[in-house]
Amino acid sequence: MRKKLALAAVLGAFVLVGGLPGFILGRVGRYQVAAPQLVSYRPSIRCEGQVCPSEGYDLLSAGLYLVEERYVALGDPIGEGEALATLIPATGQAVLYLQTQGSGLGQELDQTALAALAQGYNGLAQTEGLDLWTVGEGTADEPVTVTSPVAGVVTREFPAPGSVVKPGAVLASVEGRGTCYARLTVGERDAAKLTVGDQAILTGEGVGQTPCGGTVTKIYPGTRKELSGTVTQNVVDIEVSIQPEGQEVDIRPGFSVKAQIFTENERQMMVVPYESVRQDGEDTEYVMVAGRYRLEKRPVTTGQETLDGVEIIDGLGLDELVTVLPDETGGEGEQRYLLEMEKGE
DSSP states (O other), X not given: OHHHXXXXXXXXXXXXXXXXXXXXXXXXXXXXXXOOEEEEEOOEEEEEEEEEESXXXXXXXSSOEEEEEEOOOTTOEXXXXXXXXXXXXXXXXXXXXXXXXXXSSOOOOOHHHHHHHHHOHHHHHTSTTOOEEEEEEEOTTOOEEEEOSSSEEEEEOOOOTTOEEOTTOEEEEEEEOSSEEEEEEEEHHHHXXXXXXXXXXXXXXXXXXXXXXXXXXXXXXXXXXXXXXXXXXXXXXXXXXXXXXXXXXXXXXXXXXXEEEEOSOOEEEEEEXXXXXXXXXXXXXXXXXXXXXXXXXXXXXXXXXXXXXXXXXXXXXXXXXXXXXXXOOOOXXXXXXXXXXXXXX
């Protein structure tokens, strides 16, 4: 009888010992944790626009002309000083250059300017806000050769030979291709963050898909209305110089361009994965910090949200580990670990 009791006690002990790991493991949880990371961050805004030539000219008639011959057609490349056309003036008069695109938005002649032009280019040259100078001048029946003020492309060709042009008419237009800038549209709120001199990175078809640097050179005063889908919003136009800095950049006037404009200096910040930051019923943000034997619920102050994660301003140290939601998996190369500890907070 005693042998049977002893055998039963031994068997019971084996069962108890064998079941102990299962009992213990039943109270042990597996948690995925991540270490906070220091990353570089620089606040910026993103916007779009197009590449514009820094030099664009309309050629204006300061009198009555007959087009004798034209030498270039629409879209033709043209060199500086190269002949565009020959005109025969009715009386002693001149052809004028009007720079229209150097400011980015261009200009149009108002009725006062047209009246001054009809009276002679000297009157028009004194009109405020217009940049004019003589291209060619002659006497009656003496041909005038009109040349290009800049190396570029003909964007509006002369009228056909035999045509008569009146004072104030635009004879032709030439767009310079030597230097260009990006004209961008920025939302009113973002524009308030910008200052002249801010650095930018430009991409898109306008720069041949080759990222290159740029600098904000002009912020237009005031706002204008722009329709975005079905919503009208206030926007501001800005100009950004294109600075390839030794790169082989294919700058294409008229093509679209995207810009990332930096509004502050670069700084270091501590981030944790998005899945680590949670909210309780009071909208207080917190993380679960992994201690040696248990988890600690820790309120934190968050900042910027970036591609790397959420910035932690206060409440967490770089040497601590935070849990990640169990149904999320870490990306390759991230400092994430599996930690086993007793369940419960």
